[in-house]
Amino acid sequence: MMPFVTTRSRALQQRAETLLPGGVDSPVRAFRAVGGHPPFVESAEGAYLRDADGNHYVDLFGSWGPMLLGHAFPPVVEAIREAAGRSPSFGASTASEYELAALVRQCFPSIEKLRFVSSGTEACMSAIRLARGFTNRPFVIKFEGCYHGHADALLVKAGSGVATFGIPGSAGVPAETAMHTLALPYNDLEAVQQAFDAHPELIACVILEPVVGNAGTIAPAPGYLAGLRALTQEHGALLIFDEVMTGFRLALGGAQERFKAELGTLPDLTTLGKIVGGGLPVGVFGGRADVMDCLAPLGPVYQAGTLSGNPLAMAAGIAMLQKLIEHREEIYPKLERTTAAIADGVARLAAEQGIGLTTNRVGSMFTWFFTPNPVTDFASASASDTARFARFHRGMMERGVWLPPSQYEAAFVSTAHGEDEVEKVLAAAKEALRDAVR
Ligand SMILES: *Cc1c(COP(=O)(O)O)cnc(C)c1O
Secondary structure, eight states, X not given: OOOOOOHHHHXXXXXXXXXXXXXXXXXXXXOTTTOSOOOOEEEEEBTEEEETXXXXXXXXXXXXXXXXXXXXXXXXXXXXHHHHTXXXXXXXXXXXXXXXXXXXXXXXXXXXXXXXXXXXXXXXXXXXXXXXXXXXXXXXXXXXXXXXXXOGGGOBSOOTXXXXXXXSBOTTOOHHHHTTEEEXXXXXXXXXXXXXHHXXXXXXXXXXOSSBOBXXXXXXXXXXXXXXXXXXXXXXXXXXXXXXXXXXXXXTTHHHXXXXXXXXXXXXXXXXOGGGXXXXXXXXXXXXXXXXXXXTTTSSBOOOOTXXXXXXXXXXXXXXXXXXXXXXXXXXXXXXXXXXXXXXXXXXXXXXXXXXXXEEEETTEEEEESSSSOOOSHHHHTTSOHXXXXXXXXXXXXXXXXXXXXXXXXXXXXXXXXXXXXXXXXHHHHHHHHHHHO
């Protein structure tokens, strides 16, 4: 094995810490949960990241989701370049907003109308406000371990970095602000039924990750999504699918396409982000036209954004979605095969070494939980041995594989990953698993 040198990244991190809290602009990037120093990235291409010391890594976190077609995907890069030449922003409407909206609509039949924002956080925050405005009700049901961005009302028992750092709810969120957020266990329909009984005609919406990624990967139990659909309909609440992670990843039409047969009626509202911007900051909220038409300037629910529908971001999204739509028949089966080879391959190695590992995979997202027991909700995810995960993570980094730096995050595979990358990941994991349980 080549010596793993990180001298330049360390120096860059130390310099960054003097101006940026923790040296980062988003907490999990700091590697606090896994120890060691975060490499600083210089460039990336296809399935590989290159850091400031010249180390190469097979990328298994894909910018936390957007890089479904691999890094520096030429049509996306070209579209951004071309749009930049016409000026990066106007603060006025462009034809490109309709073009991307039409492509989103084509992929998600439940989205009759939509609005662009600049992040998944904004998309979810706006969808909640809209649901409350439309129903004229205050309460929101969310689920433990699900992450819907960092808006105040949604930072209750949240996943992602909130779970990684064991923050029960963020400081700076007054109890009154979160008072109308009900956080329930995922995959537990009974708890939802009880909440509706306890707050009759006061619940505006149920928001969830239809497949959880932000507590690590957790699939919905059979009948769970259909049960939520039935309960929300019965009680006049809106059902919001947060597909910021799963949209365009689990299928072209996200989890709602993948689980369509069981779901029956589609969600009322959907939020998107990550892949839809091709790596640029884009979020979307959309759904039923009667609900969306409550937004200003047509209706009384206010929502706005200086850079919303930014032309660079629209151009990147259009290039991305065109490719996905055109090549869906090859793309999704390939993602499925490559991800299964990686996820199941490491599961097999762990079994051979007698290590208790639970592998959860849905499409091209997966998590290796360091626990021998099934993971079906946040409580069972939390039973994982995070010290083992941290050693495994470190061992993989040293052998040129970059996993998300937390047990409570999903790993992602792109179309740029192939047999070579599968081999590299399995070879690294064989040794890193040994380190992990040492
Ligand atoms: C990433 C994510 C968000 C937040 O999106 P940002 O662009 O980081 O604000 C919201 N919901 C889900 C499911 C996500 O995975």
